[in-house]
Amino acid sequence: MERRDFMTLGAVAVAGSVLNAGESTQNNLKPTHAEAYELKPLNFNPKSLKGLSEKIIMSHYNNNYGGAVKRGKIIEEKIAQLQSNANPFELGALKREQMAAINSMILHEYYFDNLGASGKVSDTLTKALTASFGSIEKWEDEFRKTALSLGGGSGWVFLVYNDRLKRVENVWAWDHMHGLWDSKILLALDMYEHSYQMDFGANAKEYLNAFFANINWDVVNKRFEK
Ligand SMILES: [Fe+2]
Structure with a gap:
């Protein structure tokens, strides 16, 4: 509990x-x-x-x-x-x-x-990620590091599109109560230990590898297109 x-x-x-x-x-x-x-x-x-x-x-x-x-x-x-x-x-x-x-x-x-291992990042989302982060690789690196900062703790990491900023951004959330207002969630990662402890112990890094291998990009792309 x-x-x-x-x-x-x-x-x-x-x-x-x-x-x-x-x-x-x-x-x-x-x-x-x-x-x-x-x-x-x-x-x-x-x-x-x-x-x-x-x-x-x-x-x-x-x-x-x-x-x-x-x-x-x-x-x-x-x-x-x-x-x-x-x-x-x-x-x-x-x-x-x-x-x-x-x-x-x-x-x-x-x-x-956004789990289920399907598809790949669309061209339009690739452009948005590149505009915000420089490249997809740099986006992923920041997303993973943000997630690791929550390892052993409780929280979420989101890739969002923010209406005020007019761009995609990675968001750190310490618990269910944090968020960046005026954002649409594109990709959600649960970093509570109950998400990975049973499979990976305290190894949040391995959980992240599994999470990235299982992203349903078709769902993420559709969220962005909306
Ligand atoms: Fe959870």
Whole structure:
């Protein structure tokens, strides 16, 4: 269990019992949206990845991604139940944990969707990477070093297109709460140890080699074209 999980359980305990989805629309409670908390299926065969075992992919999918989806739903129900005379800190604690859970859900979906070892970097993305970094090799070197800076810690690395900067950029994120606003995620890399510890121990460098061997560039290219 992550530190975040303990924090979530603590925050959730503040607000009383859980209603089933939909029930919270009664008695002037804020409506909930259970349909948002459906697990998105993997778009690749978990046995097919190079260097990443089916065991770690399914554990990551069910426990970490699945856990975030469940937490997001529970926290939304807790917020819906919060009475109007509740203290702001009670709502604030839940809102903080809600953001962590929903961001974790969304980021894991980006991560799993950009796995599956397919295609290669498109010409248009190559041009954008070259314009921002000098070459694809220099982009990859910076992306890997940013990832290694999180080795043994918790966080994400993203290749994004940022609307304000009008260019692609690598983004360091210490946890599910960091991001560069006005960005579209093109490539997401999970650097939490649960992503690689089972297969590689503390060897984040080997995990990075496996990640790069399994990137679904067709998905990344489509994200960029959008
Ligand atoms: Fe993860």
